[in-house]
Amino acid sequence: MPPFPLLRLPQLVLCKVFRSLNIEEKIKLSICSKKISFQINNDRMYSQKVIVSLDMINKQIRVHSENDEDTFKVFIDLDIRKRNYSKQQFSIACRTVKVMSTRKKFKMYWKNYQEGFLSSIRHLLKMFQCKVSTSFICHGSDIFQPTISTLFDLQVEFETLCIHFKRSKDENLLWNQISNNLGLVENLTISSVPDIDFTPVFTSWPQQISIMNSAWFTRESLLTCPCTTITLWNSNLENKDLDEIFRKWRAGELPNLKYLKIHNLSFTDNGEHILGMNLRDLNGMVIQTDDGSKKATIELRFLWMIEMNVTPFE
Amino acid sequence: MTSPASSSEVKYLIESSEGNTFDVSGAALRQSNTFNAMFLNIGADGPIPFTDYNEATLKKVFEYCEHSVNEENYSGPKHQDDLSKWDLNFFNEMDQKMFIDVINASNFLDIERLTSYCCERIARMLRGKNTQEMIKVITLPTAEELEAKQKVEEKKAAAAKKVAEKAAETAEKTETLEELPVQQLVQTTRNKLTRKYLSFSNE
Numbered sequence: 001m002p003p004f005p006l007l008r009l010p011q012l013v014l015c016k017v018f019r020s021l022n023i024e025e026k027i028k029l030s031i032c033s034k035k036i037s038f039q040i041n042n043d044r045m046y047s048q049k050v051i052v053s054l055d056m057i058n059k060q061i062r063v064h065s066e067n068d069e070d071t072f073k074v075f076i077d078l079d080i081r082k083r084n085y086s087k088q089q090f091s092i093a094c095r096t097v098k099v100m101s102t103r104k105k106f107k108m109y110w111k112n113y114q115e116g117f118l119s120s121i122r123h124l125l126k127m128f129q130c131k132v133s134t135s136f137i138c139h140g141s142d143i144f145q146p147t148i149s150t151l152f153d154l155q156v157e158f159e160t161l162c163i164h165f166k167r168s169k170d171e172n173l174l175w176n177q178i179s180n181n182l183g184l185v186e187n188l189t190i191s192s193v194p195d196i197d198f199t200p201v202f203t204s205w206p207q208q209i210s211i212m213n214s215a216w217f218t219r220e221s222l223l224t225c226p227c228t229t230i231t232l233w234n235s236n237l238e239n240k241d242l243d244e245i246f247r248k249w250r251a252g253e254l255p256n257l258k259y260l261k262i263h264n265l266s267f268t269d270n271g272e273h274i275l276g277m278n279l280r281d282l283n284g285m286v287i288q289t290d291d292g293s294k295k296a297t298i299e300l301r302f303l304w305m306i307e308m309n310v311t312p313f314e
Numbered sequence: 315m316t317s318p319a320s321s322s323e324v325k326y327l328i329e330s331s332e333g334n335t336f337d338v339s340g341a342a343l344r345q346s347n348t349f350n351a352m353f354l355n356i357g358a359d360g361p362i363p364f365t366d367y368n369e370a371t372l373k374k375v376f377e378y379c380e381h382s383v384n385e386e387n388y389s390g391p392k393h394q395d396d397l398s399k400w401d402l403n404f405f406n407e408m409d410q411k412m413f414i415d416v417i418n419a420s421n422f423l424d425i426e427r428l429t430s431y432c433c434e435r436i437a438r439m440l441r442g443k444n445t446q447e448m449i450k451v452i453t454l455p456t457a458e459e460l461e462a463k464q465k466v467e468e469k470k471a472a473a474a475k476k477v478a479e480k481a482a483e484t485a486e487k488t489e490t491l492e493e494l495p496v497q498q499l500v501q502t503t504r505n506k507l508t509r510k511y512l513s514f515s516n517e
Contacts, residue, residue, distance in 0.1 A: 006452040006453070007453075007454065009417060010417075019433075028448060031445055101446065102444050103443070
């Protein structure tokens with residue numbers, strides 16, 4: 001059978017062919033030529049929804065569907081001439097790079113890891129018009145901060161962004177750069193070493209936020225937070241703070257809130273009333289906003305975790 | 315052959331690029347969304363000119379349509395492994411040139427089921443291969459070939475426009491329908507074909 005003239009097919013047919021391919025096949029095909037890459041990029045609006053997850057420690061990018069059924073790993077390595085694998089050169093994000101593409105593995109060889117990650121991410125984002133995700137595992141890598149910083153410059157959207165503060169000046173610089181661009185982030189998770197003297201200041205907010213050591217996140221911070229989901233671990237908030245938060249929510253504050261979880265080992269049932277009740281009696285209680293538009297169910301997980309689920313009235 | 319197509323017994327004459335005509339059942343033709351948009355409600359005055367495609371290709375396409383007349387309603391692309399023996403034979407007996415002609419004709423006639431099966435068949439050529447193997451499977455066109463492709467697309471767009479004009483002309487001649495509905499049908503047909511023409515031009 002002679003080679004198939006794929007690019008001579010009508011555009012609509014070509015798009016349908018691309019839609020029949022899985023993530024792995026699409027990525028492998030995309031580097032065959034610039035023309036094919038261009039055609040695949042043209043079809044990205046109709047592409048399956050994928051997420052590009054960065055794993056900078058293991059030097060890999062996992063491209064996967066939302067349900068994780070379709071997944072493919074791209075490995076980033078350094079281009080060291082001594083290695084004598086069967087590699088071919090391809091053009092990726094306007095750079096010529098050696099690639100080892102076997103049926104099971106896809107490895108790209110770059111001059112340095114940062115260039116490798118950034119160029120590969122750019123190529124993948126053009127193909128899939130998707131969001132990027134990071135995990136805490138990335139923080140052990142030197143290239144995490146410069147890469148994330150560049151992605152924010154490029155206005156890339158994040159499905160999940162994990163930031164870890166461990167008393168480094170670079171982290172503060174990164175935070176100062178991204179804190180006014182958090183609208184690009186769907187889920188932000190912040191962790192920090194205990195007793196850190198740096199308090200992040202928010203000039204913009206993600207859609208959902210989760211803070212691991214949240215002692216620095218005060219009642220005032222919470223009441224100004226427009227996120228739909230707020231999760232605070234190891235919080236310093238007390239009964240009187242909860243009382244004010246619930247009262248203000250009833251009065252119409254925190255209008256976007258759908259779910260609130262606060263974990264605090266020092267919540268006490270010491271007679272300090274919340275909404276005129278003992279802490280223990282709050283479990284299962286339903287409160288509603290003064291205007292009657294929303295209700296919320298409060299649940300207690302033991303005495304150190306309180307959850308609030310908001311639902312609109314039908 | 316003309317007829318308002320409401321029953322499956324109605325036959326339509328199809329004209330190929332060689333100027334030959336052959337008849338196809340209304341039931342088979344109704345699998346073509348292009349036909350539905352142009353002629354289904356208003357009938358055709360004379361042969362329907364699908365003159366951008368040769369007789370062999372059109373016969374192959376309508377052979378598929380005739381076969382799938384009695385199949386259940388189409389519900390999205392099937393996996394290649396789910397194709398029937400008849401479907402597999404249908405595809406296997408075509409050489410590459412005929413296969414490409416059939417894809418092009420099926421795409422123009424907007425026969426969803428056939429186009430999807432063809433696309434799945436192409437995807438299967440690439441499945442399980444690494445990049446080097448993919449490059450061997452497909453031909454990467456030169457700039458001249460891409461330019462030629464663009465010219466062909468333009469020619470097809472012009473042909474689609476011509477067919478649209480003929481459909482509109484036929485609609486105007488149709489006397490069996492009330493005046494107002496005919497005008498509405500002509501307008502609807504023109505709108506649909508203009509959209510199709512624009513989509514060709516954009517390609």
